[in-house]
Amino acid sequence: MAEAGRQAVGEGERILVVGPSWVGDMVMAQSLFKTLKARRPGCRIGVVAPTWSRPILERMEEVDEVAGLEVGHGQFGLASRRQLARSLRGRFDRAIVLPRSWKSALVPFLARIPRRTGFTGEQRYGLLNDRRVLDKATLDQTVKRFVALGLPREEADAGDFALPRPALRLDIDNLIEQRIALGLSSRPAIGMMPGAEYGPAKQWPLVYFHELARALVGEGFEVRxxxxxxxxxxxxxxxxxxxxxxxxxxxTRLADAVDLLGDCRQVVTNDSGLMHVAAAVGTRIQALYGSSSPAYTPPLTNLAEIHYLALDCSPCFQRTCPLGHTNCLKQLAPERVLQAVLATTA
Structure with a gap:
């Protein structure tokens, strides 16, 4: 009876979260972990995640255990999922499945976790027993959708709840080692992240990055x-x-990137996973948006300036520009970003 009462208020509850497969989404998932720890004092959080994401999860104070899933992005990996599920049986009271794919719900089902929560999608009716309907108008941001799955249904459906911001722990000793090993200087650093795994429609032109880097070096900065x-x-x-x-x-390893970004005065970045890492370590961000929307996946920080032209054709959410010009980014001049950096750098 005492155990039942303790579980009723969430104390000691063992929660398994099936995490997402992208760097930025994994960072945003920390908002859910923070919510669970605040709402259920004493709960223990395990995360099923791709092995590459372990360095990110290990920097989150709320994560107690990482269950690595050795499956490549886009692969089914039934044998790996079965093996992982067997190792998790009897160890968790509840599962929260963040991705909306059918395969992502398999591990909690095969692990026989009693309560399995997730959004309805891809015919997961037999795999989830606490199915939620996704209202995209109310839950209009990725981070809101993650946090909503950790809340009572009525509160989640209302959409009016707090969104704790991600905060990744820095390793100062590792930062010092990296600065020495990479030959970095004592100049104030500006980070640049030109990549965007989703596709070229999210990537600011490289010649613009180069022009901006040249100007910043002339202003006394180091560019990373x-x-x-x-x-x-x-x-x-x-x-x-x-x-x-x-x-x-x-x-650099992903863990090294966390520390090096935390050491930067500012970063200039496409809408990418490393943008969310930079936000989570408290670095000021100049965020460049083209085919995606800053309303849907904003950097979760007050230290961000959004550069978004909001052309009639954007956001299109396409991997490549369907009109063939990518004006949403080409018309975003380096001079504008340079002035924003200089105006906000002490």
């Missing part, structure tokens, strides 16, 4: 271009011929 292995060539275009400009794309 961050991204993954796919962004190496883009980084080379940006830093070409510039002193105090470093192409770090593909040279």
């Amino acid at each position: 271009v961050l991204g993954g292995p796919k962004d190496v060539d883009a980084g080379e275009v940006i830093v070409e011929g510039l002193p105090h400009a470093h192409n770090l794309c593909g040279r």
Whole structure:
């Protein structure tokens, strides 16, 4: 009886969250983790997540356990899901499934977790037993949808609830090591993130990044271009011929990027996963939006200036510009971003 009463108020509840597959979404999921910890004191949170996301989750104070899922993006991986589910049986009271795909709900179902919450989608009726209908007008942001799944149905449907901001922990010792290993200077740093995994319709022209980098170096800054292995060539275009400009794309781990972004005075970034990382470490952001909408996936911080032209054709949410011109980004001049950086840098 005492155990039942304790579970009724959420104390000691064991919650498994099936996390998303993108860097930015995983950062935004921390708003849910914070909400769960605040609403259910003493609860324990485990997260099913791709192995690449572990360095992000380990920087979140609210996450007690990471259950790595060795499945590539877009792959079904039934054997891996079954194996993980077997290891989780009997260990959780409740599951919250953030992605809306059928396969994402498999692990909690196969793990026989009693209560399984998620939005209805892809015929998941047998896999979820606490199904929610997604009202896209009320839950008009990704982070709202994540947090809503951790709330009572009535409160979630009303859409009027707090959205705690993500906050990733920095590792100062690692930052010092990276600054030495990468040959970074003592100049104040501006980060640049030219990548956008979704597609080129979200990417500011590289020549604009280069022009901005040249101007910032002239103003006494160091420029750090961050991204993954796919962004190496883009980084080379940006830093070409510039002193105090470093192409770090593909040279750092995700955990290193967290610390290096936390060390920057500001970042200039496409709507990307690293933009959300920068927001979560408290760095001022100059956010560039083209095919996507700042209303749907804004950086969750007060330290952000949004650069968005709101042309008649945007947001189109397409990977490539359907009109073939990408004017939503090409008409966003480097001079505008430069002035915004200089105006807000102490």
